[in-house]
Structures are given as C-alpha cells and as structure tokens.
C-alpha cells in the first residue's frame with residue numbers, strides 16, 4: 001500500500017526537509033545554516049555552552065494533550081532553560097525529529113514552527129537538525145549559548161550563609177499534569193504551563209551578572225533539583241515555605257482535585273524556574289525571590305528545617 005500523501009512517508013524525507021527549513025530567517029550568529037553537512041556558528045566568547053535534552057511521546061508530552069506547536073515550543077524551551085541556568089545567553093538550537101511513517105507532514109511542520117517560535121523568543125534560530133523514522137515521536141534538541149565573557153554559574157558554588165532564590169514559576173506544570181492526567185483540559189493557565197513552560201531566560205545572565213554562586217533550572221522538582229546543588233556544593237539547603245508563592249489559581253486547582261498545592265511547588269518539575277544562590281539578599285536582581293538559605297554540609301535539603309515527608313521529583317524509570 002502506498003503511503004498517505006499527507007504523511008511524512010508520502011511527502012518524503014528531502015521534500016519535508018525543504019518544507020520545514022525554507023523561508024526561515026537565521027540570526028546573524030548563524031554564519032551557515034541548514035542545507036550543508038553542518039552549520040557554522042559564530043562563537044564571540046571563544047567558549048560555547050552546550051546542552052541537550054530528549055523528549056519522548058508519552059513520557060514528556062502527548063499529542064492528545066498538546067498541539068504540535070506546543071510540543072515543539074516545549075522541546076526548545078527546556079533546552080534554552082539549561083543554557084540560561086549556566087548564566088549564558090542562548091545562541092542557537094539544533095533539533096532532531098524522529099517520527100512514525102504515518103505522521104502527518106503538517107504535524108512535523110507545526111512542531112518546527114513551535115521550535116522556531118520559542119527559539120525566536122530567545123533571539124535565536126534553528127541552525128540545523130535531523131529527520132528520521134521511528135516507532136514513536138521523539139524530539140532531541142541541542143542548545144548552545146554564549147557566556148558573554150562571564151564565568152559559568154555551576155551547581156557547585158553555593159556556600160553556607162548564601163541566600164536561596166528563585167525566578168519563574170513553581171508547581172504550575174505539575175498542576176497542569178494532574179489536570180490533564182484526570183482527563184480535564186482546564187483551567188487553561190495551568191494546563192498550558194504543562195504543555196509549554198515559560199522559562200525566565202533573561203534571569204540566568206542577570207543572576208550571573210549579580211554574582212550568583214550556584215544556579216540550575218528546575219526540571220525534575222524543586223527539592224530534587226536542589227539536592228544536586230547541595231551535593232555539588234557540599235552544603236545543606238533549607239527551603240522556607242512561608243516565602244513560597246502559592247497563587248490562588250494553584251490553590252483552586254488543588255482544592256478541586258483534592259491535591260496539596262505545596263507538594264506541586266516542592267516536588268513538581270517542568271516549569272523550568274531558575275534557582276540560584278547569592279552571597280546576600282541585597283544582591284538579588286529584580287524578579288528573583290528569596291525562598292530559603294544555604295546551610296551547613298550534612299543536613300541535606302530540608303523544608304522549614306525538617307525533612308520533607310513526601311516523595312521527591314521526577315526520575316526516569318522510577319515512575
């Protein structure tokens with residue numbers, strides 16, 4: 001049987017590449033874009049920040065929960081967020097798309113539109129990629145960034161007495177996941193937070209300029225991710241729940257679902273907020289809120305001085 005004309009198989013690999021790469025305007029930093037064996041990018045700093053994350057249908061997103069455009073946005077956003085978490089400015093993304101033969105070509109085109117839309121929000125473009133056949137939809141994105149002559153902000157520089165702060169939202173994507181998981185599609189604000197995060201890209205370089213001592217983005221859950229800073233920095237970290245913002249919207253959704261909104265904030269991932277430590281409260285840039293303190297080594301990650309009773313964040317193969 002011949003493949004459906006509108007499918008990726010019916011369209012053909014090279015026609016599809018032409019369709020999804022044509023008519024795009026590359027930023028000036030992409031010296032040579034898609035079409036050759038590799039792209040050529042400017043690296044003004046002389047060092048390149050590089051990160052990659054893979055997203056799999058059914059694990060990270062579902063096409064019956066999100067539009068292809070939202071899925072494309074998310075795949076790029078979670079990667080650009082890691083660039084920001086190093087204190088760097090995004091400079092480019094490269095994207096791998098694997099999909100089954102009957103996938104409508106329009107779905108791939110819309111995913112690419114979403115990828116371009118999110119890349120553009122951060123001032124970059126898609127400078128290359130790959131398109132392959134697979135049993136399910138998989139998106140693999142590599143993001144590159146520029147340190148602009150600053151030192152990278154690692155997970156390893158927090159010291160006891162530092163202030164712990166956050167930029168961006170916590171708990172929203174987890175609330176959205178709970179809503180979607182129960183078959184609902186509203187409220188759209190939390191559902192959209194799950195479909196596509198809005199990481200505060202600018203807050204990364206801003207924190208680096210302000211002297212942040214450690215930083216990372218929250219992908220797996222606040223407490224789980226803070227444990228990586230605690231380990232790498234050999235410190236303890238205490239989160240103060242009194243400083244955590246739990247919006248009325250999150251409260252409402254939690255009440256409706258019989259869930260605990262604080263648990264979403266502490267253990268839910270995927271909002272890609274940035275958490276960072278600063279030497280003093282006075283160093284916090286605008287948009288950063290204090291949510292705790294760095295404590296002495298050995299105490300681990302605590303909540304209001306105590307161990308948190310509930311299970312931690314996302315870990316692949318453990319769900």
Ligand SMILES: Nc1ncnc2c1ncn2[C@@H]1O[C@H](COP(=O)(O)OP(=O)(O)O)[C@@H](O)[C@H]1O
Pocket residue numbers: 052053082219220
């Ligand atoms: N297959 C792999 N090969 C090499 N490094 C990896 C691999 N998987 C993960 N890492 C590295 O381990 C670190 C932690 O990964 P991860 O938890 O996925 O970070 P993030 O949550 O920021 O995406 C990162 O520095 C990442 O590059």
Ligand SMILES: Cc1ncc(C[n+]2csc(CCOP(=O)(O)OP(=O)(O)O)c2C)c(N)n1
Pocket residue numbers: 053054058059060061062078177219220268269270314316
């Ligand atoms: C269909 C579906 N099921 C479950 C989740 C929840 N979920 C999937 S991956 C993940 C954690 C983040 O993904 P990961 O691959 O660990 O990214 P990284 O930490 O490497 O940035 C969460 C909370 C989801 N987003 N979609």
Ligand SMILES: [Mg+2]
Pocket residue numbers: 052053
């Ligand atoms: Mg990762």
Ligand SMILES: [Mg+2]
Pocket residue numbers: 081082085216217218219
């Ligand atoms: Mg990260």
Ligand SMILES: [Mg+2]
Pocket residue numbers: 219220314
């Ligand atoms: Mg993870």
